Amino acid sequence: MPKKATPSTARPRATTPASDTPPAPSAELLRELTGKSHWLRRELFQMVMATKKGHIPSSFSCTELLVSLYYGGFLRHRKGEPHDPSRDRLIVSKGHAAMALYPILADIGFVPPGELANFTRKDALLRMYADPSIPGIDAISGSLGHGLGIASGMCLAAKQDGRDQRAFVVLGDSECYEGSVWESAYFAAHQGLDNLVAIVDRNGLAIMGRTEELCRIGSLEEKFRSFGWESLSIDGHSYGEILPALGRLGRTGGKPLAIIANTVKGKGISFMENRSEWHNRMPNEAEQRQAWLDLETNTIAN
Amino acid sequence: MAAKPKLMRDVLIQEFYARARKDPRLLFISADLGAESLDTFRADLPRQFIHPGICEQNMIDVAAGLASAGKTVFTYAMASFITARCYEQLKVALGAMNKPVTVVSVGVGLGYDDAGPTHYTTEDIACLRALPNIEVWTPCDEESTREITIECCERPAFRYLRLERPGLPNVYQGNFRSAMGAGFCEVAPGGDVLILSSGYMLHRALAVREQLRMEGLEVTVTDLFRIKPLASRDLAAYASRFSHVITLEEQCLAGGFGSAVAEALVDQGVAKPMLRLGLPDRYFFENGGRGHVLEKSGLGVSTLAQRITEFTAPAARSRNRLPSVPQSVSF
Known part of the structure; x- marks a missing residue:
């Protein structure tokens, strides 16, 4: 079946001395994370199919990004301790994909694993859009353009307190249409929030079509750089590129870090990939069989 | 001669400053609105x-993040811009996440004289009181501003604090703190007719009371400084002692101060002849300043006295005994 991943349009910029580059990820870690990709997509697909609610394509475009944060050692946390105030913060500001955190939160002991099967069910813990009543969720989502500002406040507080805490925000590329994102972008740069990382899930699709056709976004890498951020573009499905990009954290000379992750909406299910109409659609039985087949056999290139 | 009243913003900032010197967790964010203090x-x-x-x-999103990390945050801007401009941030980041941030607005109502519809804030009570978790406070003088500020520093909550642009003469004489829990306080006792107001318009209500007294009508003026949460039961019990209830505000009548009072009375089963006095349903472009716009809106002191006299006149009383439908006047 055709699997056309969005080609990576840029590589991490070689603007820093070799001695300052983060160490390359080990083959063992890459294998482990690839396994987590498969696991997370299958968990999410099951979770959504149980109640036919949720957003698969938005979640699948940032699967590797979230796995990298939690299992690549970047989002520092202690298993089973969601209320630890020193835990690093993560806001999935593109709220459609906040549900992608749920299997991870169950896996690290933040929410009971049994809750996954209750996703969106009456009075259950796990809702369509996440909010801080769910252990491990650091901000409410569902309305675009809030996460970067809230995370900036968290990062500023950590700096004022002299705490080594950082915050990661996963933004949608279409979310970057919101002006508040850019209000936050120059605030974070001015405040020197080098403990803040914005990861833009650049899947190129809004609900109604392709961003560059609907209302051109252009180069987000350049935009963030011009706002005073360290900015780079990567293939957002390649652990070989995601991990070194996240490794830039702490090596940005006082700047916040923007990672433009070129991704494929719906990555992993052939017929959903790059198709905006799947944003809100549920697969029928035949499509579900095909999707399962894809999720069983799919390999993410690293 | 009484000293010129201090600006409310200076009272607030000086009180906050005194505490911030001792507590580095207190942070003040201003979206480019200054003050001498x-x-x-x-x-x-x-x-x-x-x-x-x-x-x-x-500003509001950052404040939510700072409050999440234990900071006591005041956000500060012109009333018009810290409400409607960022309403969604107030709803989502402060309301839905219930973050203890004080939102300080300066120049509510027609406070920015001559500035026109962009700077007038005539819908903030209607808009803000619709948000769950918020508290809405309107001080009317230096003492009430100071006491509310202290409350916001010592017991942070999601509060919307409505400051006047000018300083206003003293109403309270050391008694505001004891009235805070109730949310309203009778500031000028009188006869059977009750005027509820707050902030700038409370002073106008007091002026109307003086004029009516000269004309032989005694009215009571009560400061309803906390419109949310409204002490509905206590307010209704209090209002039931009067023959007429009048609300006076520099806000749109739709959903504003008078609406909140009417809702409370209806919900508590208190039916009183009620007159809601406020701004007509339009934008205000005319030059001439606050006083002029209020005059043109039927909210000049003499006009108000006349309207209240007519409303409470014996001829009107039989009409007013009919099942109560809150009465509003449009122009």
């Missing part, structure tokens, strides 16, 4: 003053 604050406590640019949306 703020210059001192910025110079002495630069780490506790944040200027986010003219960016109300980001």
Whole structure:
């Protein structure tokens, strides 16, 4: 079946001395994370199919990004301790994909694993859009353009307190249409929030079509750089590129870090990939069989 | 001669400053609205003053993040811009996440004289009181401003604090703190007719009371300084002692101060002849300043006295005994 991943349009910029580059990820870690990709997509697909609610394509475009944060050692946390105030913060500001955190939160002991099967069910813990009543969720989502500002406040507080805490925000590329994102972008740069990382899930699709056709976004890498951020573009499905990009954290000379992750909406299910109409659609039985087949056999290139 | 009243913003900032000097967790964010007292604050406590640019949306989101990390945050801007401009941030980042941030607005109502519809804030009570978790407070003088500020510092909550642009004469004489829990306080006792108001218009209500007294009608003026949460039961019990209930506000009548009072009375089963006095349903472009716009809106002191006299006149009383439908007047 055709699997056309969005080609990576840029590589991490070689603007820093070799001695300052983060160490390359080990083959063992890459294998482990690839396994987590498969696991997370299958968990999410099951979770959504149980109640036919949720957003698969938005979640699948940032699967590797979230796995990298939690299992690549970047989002520092202690298993089973969601209320630890020193835990690093993560806001999935593109709220459609906040549900992608749920299997991870169950896996690290933040929410009971049994809750996954209750996703969106009456009075259950796990809702369509996440909010801080769910252990491990650091901000409410569902309305675009809030996460970067809230995370900036968290990062500023950590700096004022002299705490080594950082915050990661996963933004949608279409979310970057919101002006508040850019209000936050120059605030974070001015405040020197080098403990803040914005990861833009650049899947190129809004609900109604392709961003560059609907209302051109252009180069987000350049935009963030011009706002005073360290900015780079990567293939957002390649652990070989995601991990070194996240490794830039702490090596940005006082700047916040923007990672433009070129991704494929719906990555992993052939017929959903790059198709905006799947944003809100549920697969029928035949499509579900095909999707399962894809999720069983799919390999993410690293 | 009484000293010129201090600006409310200076009262608030000086009180906040005194506490911030002792507690580095207190942070003040201004979206480019200054004050003389703020210059001192910025110079002495630069780490506790944040200027986010003219960016109300980001200011509120950042405040939510800071409050999440245990900071006591005041956000500060012109009333018009810290409400409607960032309403969604107030709803989502402060309301839905229930973050203890004080939202200080300056120049509510028609406070920015001559500035026109962009600067007038005639819908903030209607809009803000619709948000769950918020508290809405309107001080009317130096003492009430100071006491509410202290409350916001010592017991942070999601509060919307409505400051006047000018300083206003003293109403309270050391008794505001004891009235705070109730949310309203009778400031000028009188006869059977009750006028409820707050902030700038409370002073107008007091002037109307003086004029009516000269004309032989005694009215009571009560400061309803906390419109949310409204002490509905206590307010209704209090209002039931009067023959007529009148609300006076510099807000749109739809959903505003008078609406909140009417809702409380209806919900508590208290039916009183009620007159809601407020601004007509339009934008205000005319030159001439606050007083002029209020005059043109039927809210001049003499006009108000006349309207209240007509409303409470014996001829009107039989009409008013009919099952109560809150009465509003449009122009």
